Amino acid sequence: MTGKSKRLAVFAVIAAMLSGGVFLIMSALQDNIVLFFTPSELTPEKMTARQLRIGGLVEEGSVQIDGLQARFSITDSAAVVSVLYTGALPDLFREGQGIIAQGKFENNIFRAENVLAKHDETYMPREVAESLKEQGVWKGDSSK
């Protein structure tokens, strides 16, 4: 092999490895992304996902706690999702608070594996704040 064709071969091998690697990374990514929706964005098709995140406000008067089990509803004022969660709720979980729940749907009830409410009283998860603004429900300052 001459120097030039050798360099070409090396370049081809590197390019093949790089594109193969990026392909593997992207396919791993496609399998593991978790989509975020507000209750009104949900469709029956979207509810079949293995994992998703639902964000909104905890509906007033919806929280029932029984031992470790909590039932409550997430609302964006246009639609409501019933949530069932077993485990410890975050400090700032309360009615009217903006939260994000991660989990999956079973029989139209959202079984949350994780409930996030950030540590700041005035804090609103960014996704929740944006979608609530779109709905015109909430006009606070998301940077706080």
Next chain:
Amino acid sequence: MIAELSHFALFVALIASCCQAILPLYGSLAKREPRAAWLMASADMFTIIAGFTVLFAFSGLVWSFISSDFSVALVTNHSHSAKPLIYKISGTWGNHEGSLLLWIVILVLFSMGLSLSKQQMHSVLKARVLAVQGIVTTAFLAFSLFTSNPFTRLDPAPLDGRGLNPILQDIGLAMHPPMLYLGYVGLSMAFAFAVAGLIDGRVDKDWARVMRPWVSAAWCALTLGIALGSWWAYYELGWGGWWFWDPVENASLMPWLAATALLHSSLVVEKTGQLKSWTILLAIIAFSLSLVGTFIVRSGLLTSVHSFASDPARGVFILGILLVAIGIPLALFAWRGPQLVSLKQTQLISREAGLIANNFLLTAATLIVLIGTFYPLALEVATGARITVGPPYFDATFTPVMSVLVVCMAIGPLLVWRSGITPSARTTLAAACIGASLASLAGLSLVNGLSAAAIAGLGLAGWLGISVISDLLFRIKPFRPGARLQRLKLISGPVWGMWVAHFGMVIFLIGALGEGLFQTEVITRAKPGDTIMLAGQEAKFTGVEARRGPNYQTETAVIDLFENGRQMTTLYPEKRFYPAARQTTTEAAIRTRLSGDHYIVLGDGDAEKGYTLRLYHKPLVSFIWLGTIFMALGGGIAILRRRPALKKTVEPA
């Protein structure tokens, strides 16, 4: 008064760093300039002036925080007179403006360090490196002064401050940003060396020799900074984990991976003069990732507890700095890079080849983290869909790549420069194979139903651990009589550093595997008087009492931990309410032992219905941070015990 003086000092620093950026560079480029030598030497003077004025300004800000001067807006917004002194001080950098100033302080400290160091280096190179540091300093001083002035006054001054976020009132978090910044900013030195090298294309073994200690120092600080952050998240957030693949964590991991690659590739440049253009590219990438780490995160682009502010003017400024810091060096690289490519052949079985494999894997790991972190952002901009990428993605991509890297970490040190293997390589690898099998078997016999990945993980720890120890023994030969001390002295600092750092990786793996594979978690609703079983031990829940801290009130659970009927300790997990900030935080109670931690978190509830309690037993979890300390220690040994360069004239001919 102090605030105005400090503000003025920052302007003086801006002018000095402007001069530091321009004059030495002009002196080093202008061929017919009679005062070229003087201009280049002036870099030292301007570096010192900029350094001391920035330090003065920073001290002024710290003083405003200590004395609770609420006429300074920043103090009002981020401090409170009832806060303990240490958190008044750390409050200085617990916000955007102050943390930016801290960033600049560390930048000028590094410049001054180079200016005053006794390192032997070419005067032209030194002038240019300081000039590039001056450019970076100027950009950030302008950023601070024109968009994020820390010394803005309030009139009238309020009676008291609005407090610092209570979860930031913590010793781990007081130390975490300075340490992390020391690492981020330290990489600016690598960047400055890369750009200086690109200006004249003189990148050689000597260039790498001078640069390497700075990269090592930055790498050590970055390692410790990330570890401190992870330790803080472990005990403070109360989620029981130590790494969450949060965008902010990823943002610090990327420069670390790139810096680790740089540390290894610059070794190749120093020893053989190969990989020059790649090393330069890596230095630029590492510093760019540091900038991304500090500023994209802080600008609030990525959702996180860490983001401070989202002011569009700041965002634009940051983006501008990023574009210039990445764009110009890359343009320079496109122009000079091809001249730096060395055409020497590399043998497949050689130390160089091993280090190339290291760089390949670390670059792949960086790319994986980069894609996982920024893909959600890109997708949201492109389609509006909001997604998160969680641990499963990183488990599927990052972990396999790092596993291959650990396999290579055992082999690399057994390879010889240019070509071949060390005489003891075969024995060492055989021993490592036995170590791997024993570790896997031990895991299998201890725990039922281990996954294949877990068995492989244990095997990797055994493989690397035995290979490091065996390599060390073969080189020192402690059992062969005669001149033992002589043999010890023959081994250079960087080799010791490598052993210690690589062994740190083994300790880290033991911790990560122990915590990941053998942890026990119990979530329960308990009433006072209940006893909870946790990994063979009994936790007796006595009740919850109200207590008072310096600036908070608590609900404190009292839990006695028993083993075989003998009381081991009493743990007090609590919820704290900070009236000044009107916030509640959860404080986990942790009993730390080398063999493992007991970790208890108090949830909501009352005496009637019981309290939610989360209890964990985490075997060997301390090894995670112990391992990172070893890694940093290894880096430190490599810097401090370097052999001095061979005596030769380094002044230009």
